Amino acid sequence: MCRNIKTLANFEPPATEDEIRASALQFVRKLSGMNKPSHANEAAFNRAVDDVASVARQLLASLETHAPPRDREVERLKAQERARQRFG
Numbered sequence: 001m002c003r004n005i006k007t008l009a010n011f012e013p014p015a016t017e018d019e020i021r022a023s024a025l026q027f028v029r030k031l032s033g034m035n036k037p038s039h040a041n042e043a044a045f046n047r048a049v050d051d052v053a054s055v056a057r058q059l060l061a062s063l064e065t066h067a068p069p070r071d072r073e074v075e076r077l078k079a080q081e082r083a084r085q086r087f088g
Contacts, residue, residue, distance in 0.1 A: 009060055012069035024053035
């Protein structure tokens with residue numbers, strides 16, 4: 001799993017379009033093995049990012065949960081603490 005792809009479900013406020021698109025971009029980069037596509041592959045790469053973002057948006061909109069929404073600030077602080085423990 002690509003470490004840069006973050007969980008986007010069940011947050012308050014909900015995931016932004018930029019967050020969804022960034023996750024889609026990371027996913028397509030991982031699948032394709034390219035950080036930046038060549039000119040010949042650029043259209044296919046961008047179309048894939050658009051398609052993945054669209055499906056991700058649909059998924060997030062259709063998920064149901066009984067858990068309370070997570071707080072972005074709390075999750076950010078937890079991630080910082082994990083990084084501090086991991087990297088010192």
